[in-house]
Amino acid sequence: MTRIQVAQVHQKILDAGIPIFGVASADGKTITRIDFAPEASEAQRKQAQIIALSHDQAAEDAAKEAAKQADASKRAQLLEKIAREVITEEDINLAFALSAQRRIMLGLLAQIELLRHELKIQTAARAETLPK
Numbered sequence: 001m002t003r004i005q006v007a008q009v010h011q012k013i014l015d016a017g018i019p020i021f022g023v024a025s026a027d028g029k030t031i032t033r034i035d036f037a038p039e040a041s042e043a044q045r046k047q048a049q050i051i052a053l054s055h056d057q058a059a060e061d062a063a064k065e066a067a068k069q070a071d072a073s074k075r076a077q078l079l080e081k082i083a084r085e086v087i088t089e090e091d092i093n094l095a096f097a098l099s100a101q102r103r104i105m106l107g108l109l110a111q112i113e114l115l116r117h118e119l120k121i122q123t124a125a126r127a128e129t130l131p132k
Helices: 006-015 042-054 057-086 089-129
Strands: 020-024 033-036
Touching: 006 020, 006 042, 033 042
Parallel strands: none
Antiparallel strands: 020 033
């Protein structure tokens, strides 16, 4: 069972216009005590008890999580929409072309380095065979 958020229950009771000093939970699952202000009427005290007993922390948490996920989904959709509006098909094609050119350049650089290495070996071998 989800641990009850005492502050949320406290605020719900205050929002209902019921004068209280605080609420407490001995077991972390339900509200076990409500400290009423002296001016709280008997009807207000009963209403506060009903609010405390009807508070479903698991449902509150699930609702908050669902709202977060909905917000995340909306953000993702908005970002995708913005990306579609900002990045054109031409931009995508250019990015692919540049990526292909980069791969070609890297391949050519690797071949140049290989040729340099072979040239050094050949030059070193010739230097050893030359008379001094």
